Amino acid sequence: MTEMLNTIKVKKGFFNIRDTLECGQIFRYFQKDNGFVVISEDKICFAYEEGEETIIETTHPEYFRHFFDLERDYEKIYREAIVEDNVFLINSAKSGKGIHILNQNSYEMLFEFVISQNNNIPRIKKIISTLCERYGEKIHSNICDFYRFPSLETLKGISVEEYMGMGFGYRGEYFNAISNSYKREEEIEEMASLDEEALFSKLISLKGIGPKVANCILLFGYHKTRSFPIDTWMMKIYQQDFGGELKDNKKISQWFIDKFGDNSGYFQQYMFYYKRQKERELIEGIK
């Protein structure tokens, strides 16, 4: 059942595929040849740059047009960032203006970001791909065969020991507890109708989800942009580049949301990515 590969073409000005994928919002992608393979639900695409355009090849063009958030005016967001009164934000926006916030599956985001806590990105990706290969449905496609993220029913059947065997560490307990606290996978999708506050409190009531992970799920799983994840990197930014003195992560997050409103999530992502890039450059410079 091979279907036709369709092609989406996007102007590169305010869409950069590498920055969008590498800015820490997605774990299910990898480099191949001159581009990137991206997996979501039971769908896959291959994206690469050619001249002034980004080309996305897929049998599900409508899905990935929305997935990459191509309908939104990112130039507007960028323009609103560069008139803010903070030089670090302005530099971040100039550097990362091609970042889009993806529209990912909220069920997958919820579980994947539980793995992210106190963990590094390469390792998060590795754990997720092991989980999918071992327990996910195999999907065939013209781009390459891949494995779907395991269903809720499947997750319920995985023991803590099996999670440990995949490198989950103590997060295995959380997967066990959270998967058993839902009856149907759709319950997680359906929470999209809640407002930020209600959704946030539902999420942090789950074992293993605190304010940081909840904010990531709000932003990356539900596209609620009035959210602002505070991790170790954003804490550095808050202290070093905004002169912040609050200690409580929840309060710091709220402080940024009060400042940036509906742009919070986008600006957060510009800055997170930029800070990590600068750090890497610094390390490269020392070598």
Add this chain to the structure above:
DNA sequence: GTCCAGGCGTCAA
């Protein structure tokens, strides 16, 4: 070997 990672739960004070 040591430090740290897109933190959180627990338990004292």
Add this chain to the structure above:
DNA sequence: TTGACGCATGGA
């Protein structure tokens, strides 16, 4: 309410 601590694991 806040602060300290332990937690599994592997990347750098």
